[in-house]
Amino acid sequence: MPSLPVLPLKDTVVYPQLVSALSVGRPKSLAAVNRALEGSREILTVAQRTPDEEVPGLEDLYPIGSVATINRVEKHDKGAQIIVLGERRVRLLGVAEDSDQLVGEFEELPLLDMGQAGEDKPKVEALLQENSNLSLRIATTMDRENGPQIYQQMVGSIPNPISRMYRIASLASSATLDKEQEALEADTPLELMEILHGVLNMEMQVTELRQQIAEQAGQEIEQQQREHVLRQQKRAIEQALGEAHDDDDIGELKALLDEAKLPEAVQLEVDRELKRLGRMSANAADYQVARAYLELIAELPWHQQTEDQLDLSHASKVLDEDHYGLEDVKERILESLAVMQLNSDAKAPILCLVGPPGVGKTSLGQSIARSMGRKFERLSLGGLHDEAELRGHRRTYIGAMPGRILQGVRRSGVTNPILMLDEIDKLGRDFRGDPSAALMEILDPAQNKEFRDNYLNLPYDLSKVLFITTANTLEGIPRPLLDRMEVLELSGYSDLEKHAIARQYLIPRQQAEAGLSQAQLEISDDALANMIRRYTREAGVRELERVIGRLARKRARQVVDNPDDKATTALVDADGLGQLLGPEKFKSDPGRSSLAxxxxAGLAWTEAGGDVLYVEATLTQKDEKVTLTGHLGQVMQESARAARSYLWSVADKLGIDKDAIENCGVHIHVPAGAVPKDGPSAGVTMATALYSAYTGTAIRDDVAMTGELTLTGLVLPVGGIKEKVLAAHRARLHHVILPKDNEADLAKLPAAVRGELQTTLVSNLDEVLAAAVPK
Structure with a gap:
């Protein structure tokens, strides 16, 4: 006996040869849909006698249903929307629960066909014609202008008479679920026609009654509006006699719009809206909508702009005052200012500042605005899913507003502000649209000269706006959008750089916020070094500033509690740090004192900067081959297998017993198992750990490495070198092994870091092992 997953229907019937849209929300129904999708995509649809029953049994379902094919599924938070095509009628024989879904056994029934009419054919054809005419009359009564077209589109275009009657049954608003089910259960064309004839007669009566009620209601509304119409006529007569006066509010609004000196195309639309507003009653629903629209146009800057300060020495001074280091980024900004000084028509670059949290991306945008003398507005895009948030909502929607871009320009009051689009890598995408696609038009200088916000619906020039975007990583940014931006990388800071930043910026700022003088809070170099190493572990300085702020507040409490204390200085040294800040968060450096x-030790790149990643390998029983743990991604798993295969191929050369590889499995683990890890740069680290496990030779405890390993033993270049080397420096690992092709990346490291590290550049695994294995 054939069986399929059962989809119980609460308020509808699926007919053969017709497409139906169904909402699925119950867990067992969703499970049935998923099971059908895994198989033939066929599902058994049966209407429920008792819609309140969440898990219906055989007695709760009608005996006749349809087998349907699932054509499309759109999942959402509350369930799913599916599109199905009815295939054939069936009789339900039994229902059983199979784990989390219902499964039904059935037998197929013949499909109805006009050829089955037999002796009743004349009557069937007459009823068919009568039912079609009734349907057309109903559609025309409901909508005189579009009724015939709607009927033709929904019903008349179906060539099969039986399918046409099924469609009428599904569309008739007066048809109960029982009547719809009767239409499905009809065994002859005559029976189906008679059922539909009764339904359509009732539908015609209901439609005519509704039409009468609507006409009566319309007459009552006209009576209520009579006074309003008479007042409008009176106002028109007064205007014709020259005795009318402009409303004060509208007059003020018109004056503001005149001051704005709008472009010609905008002025034409404004004049039309003003005339429309003047004809409206202040109590009309659309009055406030039209007024808000005109107020937006009046508030938008159309010609106002700030004059750029393009003095390079001034800009350089401002950038240096606000930020330590970042020489490459500052140089690129000064280059842009120089070009703008020589060519006033030059298009400003769209900069994308990429780096871990806390390295100064947002504050750098503020400094650029200060150095150029421009207004600055920040727009956070993190978690934004709706395209209308950027482009605005159409005015037909209730509560419609302009998009964030236009709102930012309005707040700035000028046509050439600096707009910072923060966290562009965290844009979302769902059924409401793709915000990144809207950004492509906004950021493209060739298109944004006539940007059209959905709310404003008028061309607005964004070409004078300087856009700056920020991101923690480039991975979440679509490639077409990334092509429109110039990427500037802001890497993490070394301990020495953090020390300088704290002295020049963070400590004075936190002293001022806590109301302390320089004499009331002094931090020794040892204390500051401990704060950097023992209380924070980050690529930027955001957490460091919080720690300094906490220290300043503790000291402020001491000053307030002891107002008679005449001590002029309060030095915080390394020994007293724990009393004020509590126990150290990080008891030791991430580097291990000795390695088994x-x-x-490998080096990894994360969105928060670089990190030291230890790879552990041990031999296991032969049956296990390669076991990988530690929440590793697909690429890291493949790197581990490639490393094992390469070591086997050169076992004799490296002094590894091949039997140790063939007769033993290996277990590779990367600690911090709750954190997902992936990428090719752990290849050499895994190979080195495996070599150590097979030979029993411990690797040097002061060495860290990174690089992709090929199946022939070559070491390929990887990204994030600066962040990785800084992580090794923080961990006091003084010897770093890098791919030879990454040699150019070493120039980006601070000179002090390069001086304290020994760097070995390698091109194959033999060179890696020569540097990592003790002599």
Whole structure:
């Protein structure tokens, strides 16, 4: 006996040869849909006698249903919307629960066909014609202008008479679920026609009654509006006699719009809206909508702009005052200012500042605005899913507003502000649209000269706006959008750079916020070094500033509690740091003091900067082959297998017993198992850990490495070198092994870091092992 997953229907019937849209929300129904999608995509649809029953049994379902094919599924938070095509009628024989869904056994029934009419054919054809005429009359009564077209589109275009009657049954608003089910259960064309004839007669009566009620209501509304119409006529007569006066509010609004000196195309639309507003009653629903629209146009800057300060020495001074280091980024900004000084028509670049949190991306945008003398507005895009948030909502929607871009320009009051689009890598995408697609038009200088916000619906020039975007990583940014931007990388800071930043910027700022003088809070170099190493572990300085702020507040409490204390200085040293800040968060550097055989230190890149990643390998029983743990991604798993295969191929050369590889499995683990890890740069680290496990030779405990390993032993270049080397420096790992092709990246490191690290550049695994294995 054939069986399929059952989809119980609460208020509808699926007919053969017709497409139906169904909402699915119950867990067992969703499970049935998923099971159908895994198989033939066929599902058994049966209407429920008792719609309140969440898990219906055989007695709760009608005996006749339809087998349907699932054509499309759109999932959402509350369930799913599915599109199905009815295939054939069936009789339900039994229903059983199978784990989390219902499964039904059935037998197929013949499809109705006009050829089955037999002796009743004349009557069937007459009823068919009568039912079609009734349907057309109903559609025309409901909508005199579009009724015939709607009927033709929904019903008349179906060639099969039986399918046409099924469609009428599904569309008739007066048809109960029982009547719809009767139409499905009809065994002859005559029975189906008679059922539909009764339904359509009732539908015609209901439609005519509704039409009468609507006409009566319309007459009552006209009576209520009579006074309003007479007042409008009176106003028109007064205007014709020259005795009317402009409303004060409208007059003020018109004056503001005149001051704005609008472009010609905008002025034409404004004049039309003003005339429309003047004809409206202040109590009309659209009055406030039209007024808000005109107020937006009046408030938008159309010609106002700030004069750029393009003095390079001034800009350089401002950038240096606000930020330590970042020489490459500052140089690029000064280059842009120089070009703008020589060519006033030059298009400003769209900069994308990429780096871990806390390195100064947002504050750098503020400094650029200060150096150029421009207004600055920040727009956070993190978690934004709706395209209308950027482009605005159409005025037909209740509560419609302009998009964030236009709102930012309005707040700035000028046509050439600096707009910072923060966290552009965290844009979302769902059924409401793709915000990144809207950004492509906004950021493209060739298109944004006539940008059309959905709310404003008028061309607005964004070409004078300087856009700056920020991101933690480039991975979340679509490639077409990334092509429109110039990427400037802001890497993490070394301990020495953090020390300088704290002295020049963070400590004075937190002293001022806590109301302390310089004499009331002094931090020794040792204390500051401990704060950097023991209380924070980050690529930027955001957490460091919080720690300094906490220290300043503790000191402020001491000053207030002891107002008679005449001490002029309050030095915080390394010994007193724990009393004020509590226990150290990080008891030791992430580097291990000694490594056992099978352990190697690798370097990883994360959105928060670089990190030291230890790879542990141990031999296991032969049956396990390669076991990988530690929440590793697909690329890291493949790197581990490639490393094992390469070591087997050169076992004799490296002094590894091949039997140790063939007769033993290996277990590779990367600690911090709750954190997902992936990428090719752990290849050499995994190979080194495996070599150590197979030979029993421990790797040097002061060495860290990174690089992709090929199946022939070559070491390929990887990204994030600066962040990785800084992570090794923080961990006091003084010897770093890098791919030879990454040699150019070493120039980006601070000179002090390069001086304290020994760097070995390698091109194959033999060179890696020569540097990592003790002599």
């Amino acid at each position: 055989a099978g352990v190697a």
